[in-house]
């Protein structure tokens with residue numbers, strides 16, 4: 086059995102869904118297909134959740150109608166007039182969501198977020214499963230929330246592996262069907278409340294299912310030919326990497342290469358399952374193979390990762406005491422409490438610097454830190470990471486730029502730079 090993951094970009098239009106059908110139709114093995122919300126639907130639902138929580142009802146209704154119209158444009162192009170049954174199934178989901186939005190919100194923001202945002206994947210998978218059925222491709226739609234169990238950390242739920250290992254094999258038996266369609270990114274608590282695994286978590290869902298079901302391989306379908314040595318939207322002459330090791334893939338994801346979700350590699354590596362990152366446009370092209378095998382020469386070329394919108398925070402104890410473990414412990418627990426992603430740290434005797442993704446929680450962190458520390462920061466910075474760097478690649482990235490902080494290890498060089 087093979088696991089596929091189709092991201093939002095692959096199914097952002099009726100043509101995308103038709104292309105999905107062509108790929109599935111041409112594939113002859115048992116397939117479990119994980120799908121994300123269509124296009125930028127999760128972003129739109131995030132806004133609805135935010136306005137719902139803050140009781141901005143007019144905006145909620147307007148944005149709900151926009152999401153509905155976007156999906157119905159696709160539905161109209163896909164379904165025949167006679168296929169009222171499929172359209173009715175999709176309508177049920179919109180009616181459920183609309184009914185939810187009419188009720189008062191609870192006081193738990195993350196809970197409300199998950200209940201609303203999960204509709205993106207419920208809608209996309211229903212539309213796709215029904216379209217395949219209309220085209221005569223037998224498949225089974227699975228509500229993954231019943232089988233992929235998590236704790237109740239809404240917004241970033243942790244997988245309950247023990248329970249999921251018991252339940253997931255009961256859903257995907259391949260007895261009556263060759264093809265399963267299910268949702269990425271979402272799960273359910275043991276009391277069946279909807280949760281999400283964190284933004285862009287569908288790759289992770291594919292990896293979890295592959296691990297539990299001992300898949301033969303995983304294919305992640307993207308709008309790029311594979312993993313490149315840079316985001317081609319940033320550096321257009323980026324080169325494709327034909328083959329990389331699990332370790333390299335984890336490093337790339339950790340440093341922020343958006344092409345693979347950071348949590349994806351661990352579950353497939355544990356079972357030594359190969360993963361192909363390949364184009365949904367040219368599905369039969371080779372793509373990038375991620376596996377145990379050592380990095381090929383091609384992967385040893387410099388790999389560039391850009392993270393925008395960074396903040397560099399410098400912290401100094403007010404009493405000029407050394408920055409040692411007893412200071413670092415409380416600083417890191419404050420960072421964890423505010424759920425911030427630290428991308429780089431550096432310390433001297435009496436100061437500690439960290440480079441973090443900008444987010445609304447940073448100001449709260451800075452306020453908390455100011456109780457015991459002097460805090461300074463720079464905004465609107467760029468963090469560039471170069472794996473397998475050499476002097477040319479460093480020059481290419483830093484020449485003529487103001488470097489605020491730099492750090493090098495044997496394999497990786499990182500630069501916090503002012504934006505030009």
Ligand SMILES: Nc1ncnc2c1ncn2[C@@H]1O[C@H](COP(=O)(O)OP(=O)(O)O)[C@@H](O)[C@H]1O
Nearest residue numbers: 092093094309311312313315316318342343344
């Ligand atoms: N090293 C890289 N190689 C390939 N693509 C990359 C890389 N770094 C960032 N990307 C970006 O990742 C995008 C694909 O990932 P993503 O948008 O998350 O796909 P999806 O949401 O469809 O799963 C590409 O369009 C590309 O801009």
Ligand SMILES: N[C@@H](CC(=O)OP(=O)(O)O)C(=O)O
Nearest residue numbers: 092093121127284285286287
């Ligand atoms: N739809 C979710 C999950 C996801 O992984 O999406 P995508 O595969 O399009 O990145 C999100 O946008 O966060």
